[in-house]
Amino acid sequence: MADLPRDLAADPTLSRWIQVRDDGTIGVRVGKVELGQGIATALAQIAADELGVDIAAIRMLPAGPDGPDEGFTAGSMSIMDSGAAVRVAAANVRTRFTAAAGHPAFSYADLAAAVDLDVPADPDVPLREPGPLVGSDVPRLDLPDKVFGRPRYIQDMRLPDQLFGRVIRPPSPGARLLSVSAAPDGVSVVRDGSFLGVVGADEASVVRAAEVVRASTTWTEHDSLPDENDLDKFLRAGPHEDVTVADDGDDPPRDDLHLRATYSRPFIAHASIAPSCGVAVWTAPDRVDVWSHSQGVYPLGRAIATALGLDASAVRVQHAESAGCYGHNAADDAAFDAVLLARTVPGRPVQVLWSRQDELCWAPFGSAMTADVAATLDSAGRLSSWTCDVYSQGHTARPGYAGAPGLLAATTLATPAVYPAAVDPPEAAGYGSMRNALPGYDLPRRRVTGHRLLESPIRSSAIRSLGAYLNVFAIESFMDEAALAVGRDPLAFRLDHLSDPRGRRVLAAAASAAGWGGPLPDGAGRGIGYARYKGRGAYCAVVADVLAETGISVRRLTIAVDVGRAVNPDGVRNQIEGGAVQSASWTLTERVRFDRRRVTSDTWETYPILRFSQTPQVEVTILDSGTEASVGAGEAAQGPTAAAIGNAVAAAVGVRVRDLPLTTEAVMAAIERAG
Amino acid sequence: MTSFILNGAPIEVDVDPDTPLLYVLRNELGLMGARFGCGLGLCGACFVHVDGVSVPSCDTPMWSVEGKTVVTIEGLSRHRLQEQFVIGQAAQCGYCVTGIIMTAAALLDRDPHPSVAAVTGALDRHLCRCGAQQRMIRAVVKAGEADG
Numbered sequence: 001m002a003d004l005p006r007d008l009a010a011d012p013t014l015s016r017w018i019q020v021r022d023d024g025t026i027g028v029r030v031g032k033v034e035l036g037q038g039i040a041t042a043l044a045q046i047a048a049d050e051l052g053v054d055i056a057a058i059r060m061l062p063a064g065p066d067g068p069d070e071g072f073t074a075g076s077m078s079i080m081d082s083g084a085a086v087r088v089a090a091a092n093v094r095t096r097f098t099a100a101a102g103h104p105a106f107s108y109a110d111l112a113a114a115v116d117l118d119v120p121a122d123p124d125v126p127l128r129e130p131g132p133l134v135g136s137d138v139p140r141l142d143l144p145d146k147v148f149g150r151p152r153y154i155q156d157m158r159l160p161d162q163l164f165g166r167v168i169r170p171p172s173p174g175a176r177l178l179s180v181s182a183a184p185d186g187v188s189v190v191r192d193g194s195f196l197g198v199v200g201a202d203e204a205s206v207v208r209a210a211e212v213v214r215a216s217t218t219w220t221e222h223d224s225l226p227d228e229n230d231l232d233k234f235l236r237a238g239p240h241e242d243v244t245v246a247d248d249g250d251d252p253p254r255d256d257l258h259l260r261a262t263y264s265r266p267f268i269a270h271a272s273i274a275p276s277c278g279v280a281v282w283t284a285p286d287r288v289d290v291w292s293h294s295q296g297v298y299p300l301g302r303a304i305a306t307a308l309g310l311d312a313s314a315v316r317v318q319h320a321e322s323a324g325c326y327g328h329n330a331a332d333d334a335a336f337d338a339v340l341l342a343r344t345v346p347g348r349p350v351q352v353l354w355s356r357q358d359e360l361c362w363a364p365f366g367s368a369m370t371a372d373v374a375a376t377l378d379s380a381g382r383l384s385s386w387t388c389d390v391y392s393q394g395h396t397a398r399p400g401y402a403g404a405p406g407l408l409a410a411t412t413l414a415t416p417a418v419y420p421a422a423v424d425p426p427e428a429a430g431y432g433s434m435r436n437a438l439p440g441y442d443l444p445r446r447r448v449t450g451h452r453l454l455e456s457p458i459r460s461s462a463i464r465s466l467g468a469y470l471n472v473f474a475i476e477s478f479m480d481e482a483a484l485a486v487g488r489d490p491l492a493f494r495l496d497h498l499s500d501p502r503g504r505r506v507l508a509a510a511a512s513a514a515g516w517g518g519p520l521p522d523g524a525g526r527g528i529g530y531a532r533y534k535g536r537g538a539y540c541a542v543v544a545d546v547l548a549e550t551g552i553s554v555r556r557l558t559i560a561v562d563v564g565r566a567v568n569p570d571g572v573r574n575q576i577e578g579g580a581v582q583s584a585s586w587t588l589t590e591r592v593r594f595d596r597r598r599v600t601s602d603t604w605e606t607y608p609i610l611r612f613s614q615t616p617q618v619e620v621t622i623l624d625s626g627t628e629a630s631v632g633a634g635e636a637a638q639g640p641t642a643a644a645i646g647n648a649v650a651a652a653v654g655v656r657v658r659d660l661p662l663t664t665e666a667v668m669a670a671i672e673r674a675g
Numbered sequence: 676m677t678s679f680i681l682n683g684a685p686i687e688v689d690v691d692p693d694t695p696l697l698y699v700l701r702n703e704l705g706l707m708g709a710r711f712g713c714g715l716g717l718c719g720a721c722f723v724h725v726d727g728v729s730v731p732s733c734d735t736p737m738w739s740v741e742g743k744t745v746v747t748i749e750g751l752s753r754h755r756l757q758e759q760f761v762i763g764q765a766a767q768c769g770y771c772v773t774g775i776i777m778t779a780a781a782l783l784d785r786d787p788h789p790s791v792a793a794v795t796g797a798l799d800r801h802l803c804r805c806g807a808q809q810r811m812i813r814a815v816v817k818a819g820e821a822d823g
Contacts, residue, residue: 036769146768146772147760149706153707155711156707203701204690204691204698204702207698272804274711324804356713356715574764577806577807581806581807582806603713611802612799615809617809
């Protein structure tokens with residue numbers, strides 16, 4: 001007997017996943033959510049193929065209380081988790097309908113009432129060969145609404161009797177509210193300790209009133225933040241939890257060539273184009289319905305219940321789409337804000353929308369990191385040892401992680417919650433700080449150790465690829481530095497140390513497509529970067545072409561990727577392109593700024609991201625690996641892109657910058673230091 | 676009372692004249708295609724046409740549109756740009772895309788067959804966080820080509 005896929009085993013009743021209606025449409029409800037990554041379309045393809053229906057028959061339903069709990073939509077796991085579950089559930093449904101009809105040429109609509117799907121899935125159901133939809137470029141199901149401007153996002157929700165709320169956040173982390181004096185007409189002011197908000201019927205008036213109330217407040221504040229210009233010292237100071245990822249035991253050969261270098265990244269903001277939003281209505285004194293663009297509506301519901309001392313079943317959270325989040329942003333916090341404000345107006349829905357400033361200052365950040373890499377090279381030019389120490393805050397503070405609700409507003413209530421610092425996912429989930437810290441190369445004498453900071457005044461959590469972005473940047477920069485030290489071409493040096501055939505294939509494909517080794521004009525540089533995401537996900541190699549003239553610009557990224565069987569090749573291409581461009585933005589410009597008291601990068605002017613005129617051309621080659629299992633594509637490009645750009649900049653200017661971001665100013669300063 | 680032409684039809688709204696156009700579109704008139712992104716005119720998610728010019732509706736007070744012609748994404752009526760954006764799958768989360776299409780539509784009105792450089796320049800006020808910029812540029816150029 002086969003095992004059911006994990007998520008289906010946890011919730012095996014077919015009707016929780018698939019509902020067949022007598023109009024011939026088939027509702028599919030998974031526990032993973034659409035974040036703009038196209039997962040709903042890919043899962044619809046899998047369901048339609050296995051059911052044997054046209055994609056037009058499929059209705060993807062929002063994750064929520066009536067569907068399966070699949071935890072968080074994170075870590076590029078949706079195709080693996082939901083895809084496997086939906087496929088087996090759909091095969092069960094098809095088998096039951098076929099049996100009811102007595103022949104395979106049946107109509108789902110005709111038999112909808114006759115077939116009971118309130119039954120558990122059979123793990124031994126026969127599966128179809130994938131196709132015709134799996135493996136083809138099915139257009140995104142949600143895109144027409146978004147392109148034509150039809151209401152679809154949580155920000156567009158307008159429920160009967162809905163009110164609007166805004167929260168006046170403290171001026172700095174840890175600030176406590178002393179007094180508030182304004183009480184503008186047309187809104188009610190809500191205060192609980194240092195949690196302060198306004199609620200009213202007219203959104204524009206509520207926005208204005210929030211500023212009037214803010215201007216009337218007094219707070220106690222103190223300097224709590226580290227020195228932004230010496231994050232290295234802050235990250236190393238501890239206390240830490242140490243994690244050994246690999247320790248082969250032997251010390252580096254004493255007589256070999258020794259190299260060492262340190263690489264770093266700053267704090268990075270998710271910086272969604274849409275400020276976070278939540279909607280809540282209290283339907284009874286101890287029951288609340290919530291709509292959220294959270295990546296995990298079930299964990300969010302449990303966290304809200306914990307924070308308010310409610311029964312878990314009393315908080316029902318349904319997913320509603322928003323803009324891309326790229327990790328744990330303020331979605332969950334906005335939902336809890338809505339719950340708190342709606343509690344003051346029982347029976348009426350309240351929609352809370354964050355400001356741009358709060359989104360950039362109060363959402364969790366991706367942690368700053370520092371990585372020390374040291375290696376030895378033998379007389380044949382081969383790496384004879386590899387040591388890496390990574391210093392970082394934890395990479396997840398999602399609701400429920402480390403046993404804490406993790407909801408921002410709870411820390412400001414009259415009885416404030418105190419949360420532990422962010423933790424890291426375990427090895428089984430691909431680590432956090434240590435994600436991709438172990439190189440995929442054939443290396444002897446490895447010693448790879450993580451040092452997670454146990455206390456910090458800066459709230460950190462998951463941002464796309466977690467620690468892999470800096471770890472791959474560090475490893476792949478160092479591979480270039482090692483290659484240079486022994487006079488070997490960077491591509492050849494990598495291939496010298498890589499026996500994995502799928503890894504070799506993406507490297508060769510990207511290099512070939514980019515014209516690796518060909519001549520370059522003055523001021524141009526070309527670099528390469530490679531990783532297999534989490535050591536077990538997608539293979540990705542990136543070649544970057546940069547131009548160093550009056551500034552640093554990335555002209556072209558040439559990428560090869562192997563995601564196993566690509567469910568939707570254009571969807572994979574879109575995710576890789578987007579991941580690469582976002583990584584280029586992090587790598588060239590992004591850095592959360594703060595003084596000792598408050599975050600200062602609070603607008604698009606002080607937290608700039610890449611603009612149209614700065615985005616590179618991106619060419620993606622998908623290497624079809626036939627029957628290999630499908631793996632996620634959303635995070636595979638982050639690390640290799642950063643490394644390729646770093647290596648290209650070093651090739652162009654002859655000086656290596658090891659601290660991200662690689663701004664024109666940072667590169668100029670490095671050139672001056674090199675004299 | 677502010678009077679203006681909205682998507683081809685005259686309209687009057689009775690709101691505080693300092694209210695940004697965006698809130699009136701979304702809350703009084705039920706047009707959700709212009710989206711709030713920053714409130715400062717810096718991201719482009721809320722762009723609409725006022726007298727043919729693409730402007731941030733979050734930063735456009737109602738008094739300033741008196742007697743003017745306003746067109747939102749809902750007023751484009753299946754513009755060839757929108758078709759090209761769908762054909763090219765030129766968006767990921769899609770939140771920024773209506774504002775970008777409005778600016779691109781204003782560009783096509785001035786320059787029916789824009790070059791890549793002209794499109795890139797016109798869209799440089801807009802932000803896309805998902806990294807779909809190159810697909811969007813291609814979609815706009817193709818819409819210009821489709822016009823013959």
